[in-house]
Amino acid sequence: MRRSTILTIAGISAASILLLAACEAPRVNLFRYSEPGTPLALGDEVKLDFFTNEMSFNTGVLLEAGAGYAFNIAILSAWIDRDVDTNETGEKLDERGFDNSLMPYDWVGYLRRSRDHNWFELMLHQPSCARASLIGVSDLEFDEESGSYGFVATCDGNLALFVNDSVGFYGNNVGYANISLTRLH
Numbered sequence: 403m404r405r406s407t408i409l410t411i412a413g414i415s416a417a418s419i420l421l422l423a424a425c426e427a428p429r430v431n432l433f434r435y436s437e438p439g440t441p442l443a444l445g446d447e448v449k450l451d452f453f454t455n456e457m458s459f460n461t462g463v464l465l466e467a468g469a470g471y472a473f474n475i476a477i478l479s480a481w482i483d484r485d486v487d488t489n490e491t492g493e494k495l496d497e498r499g500f501d502n503s504l505m506p507y508d509w510v511g512y513l514r515r516s517r518d519h520n521w522f523e524l525m526l527h528q529p530s531c532a533r534a535s536l537i538g539v540s541d542l543e544f545d546e547e548s549g550s551y552g553f554v555a556t557c558d559g560n561l562a563l564f565v566n567d568s569v570g571f572y573g574n575n576v577g578y579a580n581i582s583l584t585r586l587h
């Protein structure tokens with residue numbers, strides 16, 4: 403390939419990357435791994451990139467005790483737990499996860515971090531009051547009209563997310579979602 407052709411291709415690639423970056427929706431940048439996080443003002447919205455292989459994703463958002471929040475989730479690449487990519491009714495895996503009946507043995511269910519929730523169910527908690535704040539999306543109110551889940555913060559502290567899985571088995575998780583979190587009141 404001639405040098406000028408290579409340079410042209412490189413130029414087009416660089417331009418495409420710049421164009422893609424310019425088209426990206428604006429996002430609020432948060433210091434995800436520092437404490438404490440950034441609080442949300444009334445009506446504020448943040449967009450979060452969530453990967454199912456993260457054992458405890460610190461959103462960097464500081465929730466305030468008693469305040470109400472809502473979030474929408476858009477699954478942008480298929481969620482798969484090792485080889486499970488559909489739930490017990492044959493639907494593609496989503497934030498509601500899948501029933502333990504899909505596991506080869508019943509006792510395997512005892513190995514998930516929350517036995518009260520589905521495998522791969524999206525879980526929310528605040529590490530500063532971890533036990534009291536732990537909830538799964540199946541515990542939340544779902545507003546059909548807006549397609550959003552609502553919850554009230556248990557304490558002052560950052561919001562962390564994870565899918566319900568066994569500790570040490572996050573490496574075989576696949577999937578990504580975009581989560582928009584808003585403060586309601």
Ligand SMILES: [Ca+2]
Pocket residue numbers: 483484567568571572573574575
């Ligand atoms: Ca897994």
